Amino acid sequence: xxxxxxxxxxxxxxxxxxxxxxxxxxxxxxxxxxxxxxxxxxxxxxxxxxxxxxxxxxxxxxxxxxxxxxxxxxxxxxxxxxxxxxxxxxxxxxxxxxxxxxxxxxxxxxxxxxxxxxxxxxxxxxxxxxxxxxxxxxxxxxxxxxxxxxxxxxxxxxxxxxxxxxxxxxxxxxxxxxxxxxxxxxxxxxxxxxxxxxxxxxxxxxxxxxxxxxxxxxxxxxxxxxxxxxxxxxxxxxxxxxxxxxxxxxxxxxxxxxxxxxxxxxxxxxxxxxxxxxxxxxxxxxxxxxxxxxxxxxxxxxxxxxxxxxxxxxxxxxxxxxxxxxxxxxxxxxxxxxxxxxxxxxxxxxxxxx
Amino acid sequence: xxxxxxxxxxxxxxxxxxxxxxxxxxxxxxxxxxxxxxxxxxxxxxxxxxxxxxxxxxxxxxxxxxxxxxxxxxxxxxxxxxxxxxxxxxxxxxxxxxxxxxxxxxxxxxxxxxxxxxxxxxxxxxxxxxxxxxxxxxxxxxxxxxxxxxxxxxxxxxxxxxxxxxxxxxxxxxxxxxxxxxxxxxxxxxxxxxxxxxxxxxxxxxxxxxxxxxxxxxxxxxxxxxxxxxxxxxxxxxxxxxxxxxxxxxxxxxxxxxxxxxxxxxxxxxxxxxxxxxxxxxxxxxxxx
Numbered sequence: 001x002x003x004x005x006x007x008x009x010x011x012x013x014x015x016x017x018x019x020x021x022x023x024x025x026x027x028x029x030x031x032x033x034x035x036x037x038x039x040x041x042x043x044x045x046x047x048x049x050x051x052x053x054x055x056x057x058x059x060x061x062x063x064x065x066x067x068x069x070x071x072x073x074x075x076x077x078x079x080x081x082x083x084x085x086x087x088x089x090x091x092x093x094x095x096x097x098x099x100x101x102x103x104x105x106x107x108x109x110x111x112x113x114x115x116x117x118x119x120x121x122x123x124x125x126x127x128x129x130x131x132x133x134x135x136x137x138x139x140x141x142x143x144x145x146x147x148x149x150x151x152x153x154x155x156x157x158x159x160x161x162x163x164x165x166x167x168x169x170x171x172x173x174x175x176x177x178x179x180x181x182x183x184x185x186x187x188x189x190x191x192x193x194x195x196x197x198x199x200x201x202x203x204x205x206x207x208x209x210x211x212x213x214x215x216x217x218x219x220x221x222x223x224x225x226x227x228x229x230x231x232x233x234x235x236x237x238x239x240x241x242x243x244x245x246x247x248x249x250x251x252x253x254x255x256x257x258x259x260x261x262x263x264x265x266x267x268x269x270x271x272x273x274x275x276x277x278x279x280x281x282x283x284x285x286x287x288x289x290x291x292x293x294x295x296x297x298x299x300x301x302x303x304x305x306x307x308x309x310x311x312x313x314x315x316x317x318x319x320x321x322x323x324x325x326x327x328x329x330x331x332x333x334x335x336x337x338x339x340x341x342x343x344x345x346x347x348x349x350x351x352x353x354x
Numbered sequence: 355x356x357x358x359x360x361x362x363x364x365x366x367x368x369x370x371x372x373x374x375x376x377x378x379x380x381x382x383x384x385x386x387x388x389x390x391x392x393x394x395x396x397x398x399x400x401x402x403x404x405x406x407x408x409x410x411x412x413x414x415x416x417x418x419x420x421x422x423x424x425x426x427x428x429x430x431x432x433x434x435x436x437x438x439x440x441x442x443x444x445x446x447x448x449x450x451x452x453x454x455x456x457x458x459x460x461x462x463x464x465x466x467x468x469x470x471x472x473x474x475x476x477x478x479x480x481x482x483x484x485x486x487x488x489x490x491x492x493x494x495x496x497x498x499x500x501x502x503x504x505x506x507x508x509x510x511x512x513x514x515x516x517x518x519x520x521x522x523x524x525x526x527x528x529x530x531x532x533x534x535x536x537x538x539x540x541x542x543x544x545x546x547x548x549x550x551x552x553x554x555x556x557x558x559x560x561x562x563x564x565x566x567x568x569x570x571x572x573x574x575x576x577x578x579x580x581x582x583x584x585x586x587x588x589x590x591x592x593x594x595x596x597x598x599x600x601x602x603x604x605x606x607x608x609x610x611x612x613x614x615x616x617x618x619x620x621x622x623x624x625x626x627x628x629x630x631x632x633x634x635x636x637x638x639x640x641x642x643x
Binding site for chain 2: 030033034082084135138139140141142144145146148149150152153156157159160163164281284285288319321322323324325326327328329331332335336337338339340
């Protein structure tokens with residue numbers, strides 16, 4: 001390994017490690033404020049997640065959605081754009097996938113129905129992502145604010161459509177889709193029975209690989225990263241910055257939209273108001289902790305899914321809300337330590353002169 | 355529709371927006387992005403509930419609420435100013451943290467995951483239509499008072515200077531980071547008061563009771579072009595739309611979801627420059643060494 005990669009790796013890995021340490025200390029304090037023993041609670045948290053098949057299945061399920069939203073956010077950040085709209089892109093993707101699943105005849109085989117639903121999901125998220133991209137390119141409207149505002153608009157619109165036209169009476173969800181379901185992991189590995197884990201996780205891993213190849217092995221990806229680092233220099237080098245921004249926001253939205261498959265095709269087989277449950281916002285945390293690298297994002301998705309499922313495992317002793325506090329602490333600690341770690345490392349590396 | 359009850363309801367809905375939006379204006383004019391208004395309001399509401407519950411006095415609740423907002427505001431300031439963390443990320447983290455912290459301590463203090471017991475509030479005489487609540491008057495005055503500070507005092511000049519040209523401000527001896535610390539701390543206390551008003555008005559704390567109001571305040575800051583009085587007017591306008599929706603309920607001319615969209619859609623339109631351009635303070639989001 002050459003010095004440059006080693007330095008990059010150090011700068012990438014230290015902040016999440018610092019954050020983990022800070023989170024552990026905060027966790028200790030919270031657990032002790034409840035009069036419990038931290039060692040016992042952490043042990044319980046691990047047992048309830050990685051220690052049994054059901055818990056692990058739930059972790060895999062939750063990490064699938066988070067991997068999609070994390071990839072979406074990280075691709076945006078690589079282009080210098082902050083996509084805070086993954087929540088509504090995820091919802092729009094799930095909604096359009098459900099619409100197609102409802103529209104198809106039950107006779108359509110899965111091999112055709114699933115790809116059709118996935119295209120719909122990507123289109124749903126992609127459209128919601130493209131709007132802020134276009135507004136930024138055309139009018140210079142800042143994508144952070146536009147995506148936040150669009151979250152509310154899109155969710156309200158979807159709620160209206162479902163409530164006014166599509167819901168099963170007395171519920172907030174659509175009827176079950178007729179075609180296009182993704183098999184559960186339990187159909188191959190019976191131990192996962194009862195958990196929501198399904199084969200969408202394979203699609204998530206494929207998406208992560210494709211994003212990795214796109215970013216680091218393709219010309220378009222090179223342009224995207226160039227724009228993210230130095231838009232003016234990229235423009236001078238002949239890259240259309242506006243084109244890259246629009247493309248990046250559209251792809252980012254499409255990836256987030258694909259995440260909707262996990263719930264709609266893999267788990268409940270209908271669209272339900274609020275199914276996203278904050279996974280879009282947590283995608284920001286996943287991208288941040290995963291340092292915007294596809295591999296890091298997948299690992300960070302597993303980490304946040306473990307925390308979220310672990311909350312349920314410890315609930316008898318410490319309120320599950322503890323993990324929500326820890327999630328916030330982790331994000332804050334990573335955000336604070338990134339510039340700091342870089343400064344400290346660079347100071348330490350500087351050869352001593354005089 | 356009775357105009358007095360319309361006005362009373364509109365003002366009551368507007369007060370949390372007014373506090374939070376004026377808080378947002380102070381922080382953003384100093385150059386610090388304020389996406390954490392939602393979290394600050396939630397913390398304010400919860401701290402006020404704790405203070406009022408244990409003391410019985412809503413005034414103690416107000417002080418506790420301000421203190422809670424101050425603490426979270428200082429965390430925000432420390433992260434973005436001392437550690438130069440990304441201001442958007444920190445804002446989002448503070449919002450998540452506020453939800454988690456209030457839920458955790460709601461469980462710890464009241465053994466409930468949904469709401470606190472009933473607490474005392476201000477006023478409450480039916481004839482006064484809510485106008486016997488001192489916090490309501492503070493909320494109405496917040497924006498004009500801030501406008502006076504920003505445009506008519508040396509301190510306000512410094513806040514605007516560090517938000518537009520931190521380099522120039524520093525060169526004439528203004529401590530940029532000190533001004534920003536103060537501005538973000540004040541912003542935390544103001545936004546928290548929005549939550550305090552909500553909790554005391556509803557006589558309890560409920561989980562996630564701010565339900566997006568902080569983002570409406572963010573919308574008002576931008577729609578009001580970072581000016582306290584215009585942001586205040588935007589708050590009143592958004593509140594009027596909401597009141598109209600509530601009073602028209604049962605009469606399904608426009609689905610409520612479309613009324614909900616108004617503040618957000620207007621903000622996007624304002625940002626896109628379709629009705630005059632919304633230009634942010636020049637140094638917004640930029641940390642200084």
